[in-house]
Amino acid sequence: MPQEVSRRRFVGLVGASAGVALAGCSSAPGADEAENPFAPETPPKDIIEQATLEEPESTSPSRFTEVFRAVRNSIVQIQVVTPQGNGQGSGWMYDTDGHVVTNEHVIDGATEVNIRFRTGGWRRASIVADDVYSDLAVLEVDQPPGDANALPVKTRDPPVGEEVLAIGNPFGFSGSVSSGIVSGLDRTLPATPDSNFTIPDAIQTDAPVNPGNSGGPLVDLQGRVVGVINSGGGDNIGFAISGGLLERVVPSLIETGNYDHPFMGISLRSVTPAIAEANDLDLASGVYVVRTSDGSPARGVLQGSRRDTVINGRSVPIGGDVIRRMGGQEITTEQQLSSFLALETSPGDTIEIEVVRDGRLQTVDLTLGTRPPPSGSL
The missing domain is CATH 2.40.10.10 (Trypsin-like serine proteases)
Known part of the structure; x- marks a missing residue:
């Protein structure tokens, strides 16, 4: 395992500050003052108060501080x-x-x-x-400290724009906290370098995420874990595994030592305008079945692409099924399909799939299998 356990490169920023002093000069009382009969002997009271009034220091902690302490x-x-x-x-x-x-x-x-x-x-x-x-x-761990309480998990995705805190140990600096917002939902992350599988339903945040943050919680301002920090993808882009996926996987890991992911056995793509044009679709929406894997649940149930054509100089598959609905839910993108499988189904479930095949709307039933070891299709 590489030493850098978070997948984000570090860019150090050093800020320099400069102070500017302003000098004020006043004349000694004398002739000029005497020649001005309208010059006040003392500044107005409100000017004195403005000059001497100090901003009181806040004695109450911020909401970020309260959550971090909790x-x-x-x-x-x-x-x-x-x-x-x-x-x-x-x-x-x-x-x-x-x-x-x-x-x-x-x-x-x-x-x-x-x-x-x-x-x-x-x-x-x-x-x-x-x-x-x-x-x-x-x-x-045996006998954790008495003040190390279990953190509650929020299984519903937080709304985009909600404030969150990333807490952990970036670069080994223990007990660090950074703040940001939920920047996006339903992202997909690579699961392993040697497979086509992805981690669905990921949460995007602009809270700074650095090596050492991996595995720490992303919490909302109620102190609930909305995700597990997974990686940083660049400046102001970090990702967390959602609380919804967490609460499906972790209890099974504790109880059985394993988690079985549902498996269809298809390679797919979100429908693009080029795919829609090549396949005479009335709508550039849904998920296109590129191919089905040998011996998979999808083989013989779903239809993969039969050949390619060229649209605007690019090769585009034709003849494959276009998935429009699964289990009664509308499917418009590959990300939606992956999240539906991960959060709503289990191996052995039979799901109803609505597809466009050869220009006609059809419904098929598919019984999900168990995802094989790394390397393969969805």
Whole structure:
């Protein structure tokens, strides 16, 4: 595992400030003053008050401070030892049984894991289970501090624009907090470097996210975990695994040591204007089935592309099904389909799928399988 456990490059910014002094000169009382019979002997009272009135210092903490104080004892710093070297990350208390949530990529390949709460020293933690497809992992520690409370999880996506805090240990600086807003929802992140699978329903934020933040909580101003910080993608762009996906995966990891993801066995693309034109679609919306995998649940149920054509100099697939609805829900993009599968279905479920096939609207039933190990299609 590389030492940099968050996937964001660091750009250091150094700010310099300069102070400017203003000098005021006054004349000594004398002839000029005497020649002006209208000159007041003393400045008006309101001028004196304006000059001497000081802004009172605020004695009440900000809402950010209140939230941070409420959750800080539940945040942990993580250090791991791997054959490739040492790494670090963040985590947080999930329940009262000593379970700590972090990212799978933080503890990937670890031969030893140590964690530290705000109070107390380093202590050994064991890996309960992890799931590469959601980048989530669960650790366990004996006798956590009494003030390390379980943090509540919000399963519904926060609204775009809501203020959030990213809490963790960037670059090893423990107990750090940065603020921002929810910038976007329903993002997809790469699950593994060697597969086509993605992590759906991710939350985008502009709160600064740096190496060492991975696994820490993204919390709202009620102190609820809305996501698990996964990565930073650039300046003012960070991502978190949603609370909705978290609450499907983590309980299963704790109870069974595993989580089975639903599997269709298709390669797909969101319908573009070029795909709509090539396939004589009346609407550039939905998800296009490029191909179905051998032996997958979709083989024989859904129809993949039969050949390509050229539109404006680009190769475009034709002949494949266009998915418009699944389980009664409208599907307009690839991201929506992935989120529906991840949050609304389980292996073994039979779902009704509405497709446009050869220009006609049809309905088919597909029974979901279990996603195979990394490398493959959706």
